[in-house]
Amino acid sequence: MSTPAEAATTRGTEMFARYAYAPNRLGYCGPAETSALRGGSADRVRAAARRFTGAWPYLRVMSRMTGIADPLDHRLVESYWIGGGVGAGLDPEAFVAELLAVIGPAAGHYWKYLAEESLAGEAAANHCFHVFGVYPWSRLLGRGGAQPVRVLDSCRISWATVTARHGDELTVRRRRLYFHEGRLLLSAPAALSVPVWEDGYSAVPDVAPGRLVALHWDRLCGPLTTVQARALAASTTRQLRVTNRRLAAQPTGVGHRR
Known part of the structure; x- marks a missing residue:
């Protein structure tokens, strides 16, 4: 029998x-070989996770600041991807100072x-926060074009409700991100087609209408409880609010190129 920590x-x-x-x-994050994330052992997932230059620094800093020894402890992983949880209690200024000490030398x-x-x-x-605050895409919105909004919308974790399943294809309703009059906003729920299986794997193989699910780059990444969906909505709403505050103060056309 495994221990609670295990x-x-x-x-x-x-x-x-x-x-x-x-x-x-x-091909956006992590190692080139993806098989470790599809049915790989815990050791292989851990080795792959260390090569994610976005997620891994967050998990390391969250681990140090919360005293939870393992960066891949479920409490930290859930809090990172969804918001809320143990990470929500960390002091933002102390957190960003520690985070930048890790990622700053490479990204600065x-x-x-x-x-x-x-x-x-x-x-x-x-x-x-990583999607809207650290990545450069929200700073490219004033230059026009659809790509910054598309990347921001795809990269954030979004919540959706399954409305229909036809074989291995789902119809879900989710809120899309759009940019209007200098502000990032979420649309009313709209239909989206999502495959149940990807590369012979499904995060929710028995998914049925009425189920809440999480999406990343318009692919299923897991079921959501009502509590998790609320936490994800709250973290998204909060991040859009502070991002829009920055955008309102940013001179038109100002951006940063990678």
């Missing part, structure tokens, strides 16, 4: 793999805005 690690590695797979498969020479004073008001120990 069980938390097992759940954490499984969740990390499910949420990280879609961007990894597309091309993302000049990564400074404590500019990010402290937006910081949170979750993926949503």
